Amino acid sequence: MVEIRSPSVRRGWSESARARASEIVGQYPEPRSAVMPLLYLAMAEEGYLTDNGMREVASLVGLTPAQVRAVASFYTMYKRDDPGRYLISCCTSISCMLLGSDEVLRAIEDESDVTAGETDPEELISVEHVECIGACGGAPAVTVNYELIEGMTAESARELVRWLRTARPEAIVGAECQELFGGRRSFDWGPFDRDSALGPYPAFGPLGTVSGPAEDQDG
């Protein structure tokens, strides 16, 4: 639609988020196609996907909040509840399951005292089980804040939880965790590169939404 009228004023998100949002919207022929990357942006803006975030996305792409919530609630990776600082996702799909992911998940739940799908009272650790995360070659695999660790065992999972509790790292970097707790890898990950971390919003990578390493995201 061509609108013939004076420009109007908007309220809500930070200026930088808004600028990034219009950049993302501009990458698609139809604004509504941008709804999924924008939902990640909304998560980045407020830590998780709030009603306010969904409303903002709706107004940016010309959908109603109900339509945006329909998308957001379909996909489990859009977190509509505030997860803890560390989100441990344990794959329970077939390859991982055959190689012992049930024990890994049980160990994580037991050590952290958090049932899958929940967060501890300190809001430090959230545990969930997820479907295939594309690491079958290195099964069983988990991710912490979406950073991959392959070749887990029940014992290394317990160590991982204890480490998160005590060390409380600023940022989770997959390669580092893999060295500390991981086992067999699906392939050679190449040299350790701290800047390759994408943080909790993996879909930002190809879109260039994340410009720096994960620790910059919180600030």
Added chain:
Amino acid sequence: MTEPVTVTINRRQVNAPAGELLIKTAQDNGVYIPRFCWHPRMNPVGMCRMCLVEIETPRGPLMVTSCTTPVSDGMTVDTANPTVKKAQEGVLEFLLINHPLDCPVCDRAGECPLQDQTMAYGPGESRFVEEKRHFEKPIPISELVMLDRERCILCARCTRFSEEISGDPLIEFQERGNYTEVNTFPDEPFRSYFSGNTVQICPVGALTATPYRFRARPWDLTFVESTCQHCSSGDRINLQSSQNRLLRILGVDSEPTNQGWLSDKCRFGFEYVASPARLTSPLVRDEEGELREVSWGEALDYAGKALGEVISRSGGRAVAGLGGARGTNEDAYAFSKFLRSAVGTNSVDCQMDDGLDPRLLSGVVDRARIADLENAGSILVWGPDLKEEHPTLYLRVRRAAQELGAGLVVVHPRGTGLDDRASVKVTYQPGSGGEVLSELMDGNGRMAEAREVLSKGPVVALLGRPGYGESPDLAEATAAFVRSLPDATILPLARRGNVFGALDMGLSPALLPGRAQRGTLAAQMLADRWGELPAASGRDCRGILEGLESGDIEALVLVGADPVRDVPDGELARRALANAGLVVAIDQFLTDSSRMADVVFPAMGFSEVEGTVTNIEGRVLKVNRLTPGPGQSRPDWAILSDLAARLGADLGLVSAQQISEEVEELADIYRGVNWERLDWEDRDGIVVSGDLGYVPVFSHVASVSPRPGEMALHYARTMYDDGVMMRESPSLRPLAPGSGAHLHPTDAARLGVGEGDSVDVTSSSGSLQAGVVIDPTLEPGVVYVPFNQPDTASLGSVPGVRVSA
């Protein structure tokens, strides 16, 4: 049109247009294929799987959903073989897995597609012994609609309706898998003007309407087809009552008008019919100045004597009539005949100073039909916000722009419901419409795109008055311009229920029944029947009110009219009525106007009288009677006929049907329009043509600017307001938006006010207090105030108002 194809359905050959959906072809040829998600007015999705049939393919028989399969030549279909039967049983068994067995307490039971189709096609027994899924039992998703998610079978009819048809998708599937549910956003209710349609098309009892819940069982209902009178679109409806009480209205799929859909105002705005506030007995003002109940004879004597005195003292021209647009054509004809032959005045108006020239409204040359929207190359909408004032017409324009590829240009002072489908939207300051029109005519600069869109014919122009800040001449000037566009037709807009029928019956100073103008042959023929017609020209609504105020007019007859609430300048109407020597009101309620009358006669109304109405395109439709009128109420025509007798005149009216026959006889264009036809073969109505051939005159409409220190006023109607029918309908009354001052953010900042702050809005003829609503769809410098809201005063049709914090 493509070549028809031959399809074999259950070993019988039938013809169908190529590309038609198999489910429809089968239905049109007497083979019903069960379905839940498919609806003939919406795009197919193939979600419910109930319509599976088997077709022959080169690779053997194949099971397909008949709602998503277009017919092709030579197709062989089996809709009832054992394989299909097994599939149907399977689908129903799955659908019933989570469906609660609460039919005994479900409103839908008895008319439930799931119930009916389970009986007809179901397996008879379920093998499911596990726990069904549970949700909180009905939750309100709006003031009017309750949602029971346990009953939902996820057919997506409601969500598709709200996205495809009404364009306000406030409900959507939420969550996933076994947890999937239809729901709203947590804090954004399903506040759609069309929400009731989702209740009607829900194939189970998941969506129910609060005004009807638990009121009746379908098998207890008595029903009759009729026509809605809330707006002038002429929507076909099914009135349903139990124990003489109107309980529900459903939309009837009538191709030329509403195509099955209704606005919530039409669907739920019937509760006033049974309001305890309805007048049940005639009232006459006594010595103490109180309205007192009297007998019909006493009231008629009183009114007849008082009117007779005015006429013998000052002549018929000292009497005027207002109203008649809420009733039937028969009542309007009686009013017209009463004033012109028994009283002797041409001062009569069925419009409340709100519309366009009556000759333009009902007699414009190249008048469009609603169906022209289906073939339109482009559409120009420059008038009221259709979503607010002509809701089903809004759906038709929306469909044309969205599904049928018509270009759409919308010109309005603020955001409208059609903006998201418009190719070009022009927002402007009320009062400057003349300039916008000149720009559009030049077609340069920012209007080049609009002209480009409108160069694609046929052009259909829907023209009316966007708000009371705009000159009514603008629509006529625009109509004159539109005639230069390719294959242009014009649909002039006026919202009041039967205003077009009332104009056709001569409820306008310049028009006589049958769109005849005074001084013509038709008028002479009418005079032969009616007796000598009054010679002096009459006044329109504003003229009448001013005449009453100045004393030139002494007596006023109101028929279903409430000028105090309904004309833009309510204060003028109040002064006029207060100053009138005599006010006789025929009304269903004591309104702000009839409360000021000397005599009030209780009238029957919607669902209580039989007759005809004429819609916006000149289509005559039947309204029918289902419930009795309250108390001693009588139809308008009978009251007017008795009143004429007290004045010594015999109107010669004996029944509504006889009036209809008289109209047919006297009004050329109504020839052949009779109740028998409208009741049977022409239930979709008959278009009366033979228009005046009125050629709109282009005049330069001077721009009116607000005075220094004032803001331009956009003063327009909303769907729900404080009209007496809305006020007396408990379900709709709370939905009126209430007084508000909509401001552009820059104006709000300038005034130092925010959302919800109170401001004073003052015009030369009234003032009100209103809460600020920030509305970035306005132009800066414009304040939008909704017209006739509860507890607000009238601002008048003024170009500007002063807004102060």
